[in-house]
Amino acid sequence: MELKNENLVLRKATDGELHEIFELIYGDLEWKKFDGPYYGFRNATVEEFSNGFFKRLKNGEQALMIELDGKLVGLVSYYWEDKNTRWLEAGIVLYSSQKWGKGIGRKALIPWVTHLFDTLEIERVGMTTWSGNPRMIACGKAVGFQVEGVMRKVRYYKGTYYDSVKLGVLRSEWFELHSRSIE
16 A cells, blocks of 8 residues: 655555664654653664564554655554544654654645545544644644643653643544545
8 A cells, every 4th residue: 555645655664674664763763852752762673673563564554654755754653542432543753853844744644644534434533742742733733633632741751841732633624624636
């Protein structure tokens, strides 16, 4: 499966990309300062990565690589907060800080969220971040997500309290803003 938006493609990882993706994720950890750093992070070995997360990226059901102009730059994903009630959360990571602030996240979220609504029986897609990641909040808002809730001062990181921020978009809102014509 491939999802496209101009020069951006969302696709499964391939076997031959193991080392490239490993280096993308673990080579420059600047991204981890914004992606829930309060959870902690442990570098994996290539073998651990190959037998774990990389399998999920090759499967392509709940996560796809973001390829921009032929180069891998990040990934989109989803997980079930509660599958029984169809509460789904989406995510996006751009691993290279040199790619931040260029609209790539917005460009990737549009086909990803459209795909989630088209293929899953859901009425809402959510994203959760923290006030220490204002780019993620702006990215979500830019494509139509609304701030639905703020849990104040619940993330403690490096001596400072931050808010947890819940964003969401409903199916009807999404398709009012975005055409179904995305490949």
